[in-house]
Amino acid sequence: MMGQLTRNEVFTLAVQKYSDAVYRAAMHNSRCAADAEDVVQDVYEKLLHYNGTFESEEHLKAWLLRVAINRCRDLTRAAHQKDTELDENLPAPDEFADGSVLDAVRALPENYRNAIYLHYYEGYTAAEIGRMLGAPSNTVLSWLRRARAQLHTMLKEEIEDEVV
Known part of the structure; x- marks a missing residue:
């Protein structure tokens, strides 16, 4: 077509x-x-x-x-x-401006940020992301796993800071 x-x-x-x-x-x-x-x-x-x-x-x-x-x-x-x-990472405020996940994602290292964006926002598989970014799909899966862990930590700290 x-x-x-x-x-x-x-x-x-x-x-x-x-x-x-x-x-x-x-x-x-x-x-x-x-x-x-x-x-x-x-x-x-x-x-x-x-x-x-x-x-x-x-x-x-x-x-x-x-x-x-x-x-x-x-x-x-x-x-x-x-x-x-x-900075190599996009500049993000020390504290997330509105506590949004997007601010946390923008604070991730470039490979993690792009993997998260392409997977969760655009719906690509790890293999497709790997082809787009020139990385093996297992590497992309590692980036996604590490990015989720970092996001979990960052957002958990944000919530704890608000409670204190």
Whole structure:
């Protein structure tokens, strides 16, 4: 089906169907909304110039999310090279602003954060995440297990701090 679509039709489909997912992935991996918006624009600009084909809509979505995550990494590296104050992990407040799970997820190391996002928010399996991030599926399963443990600890401490 995807092979029969023109480049413009693929682009239109991508924008209409996956813009929200691309933006969420960018927000998950960016310092602020403005950076995430820039990443979304970069992703769709890259799609405009992409000469490959997509086997399915799922392949297109996975490609878009991978490009978004990689673009966020590029921005993080660029910020480091400019000696700006940017931690490897997204800056999260010492205390979670509203106690939300999302704030805790944003405080996780990059691999854990992306594994959690792709699995729980986008519904990918460990094998699919592994292909997207270039890691064996067992490694992804370890990231998910460790991320859940860290989230449990962080959220438990948050609740205990509120009680005291």
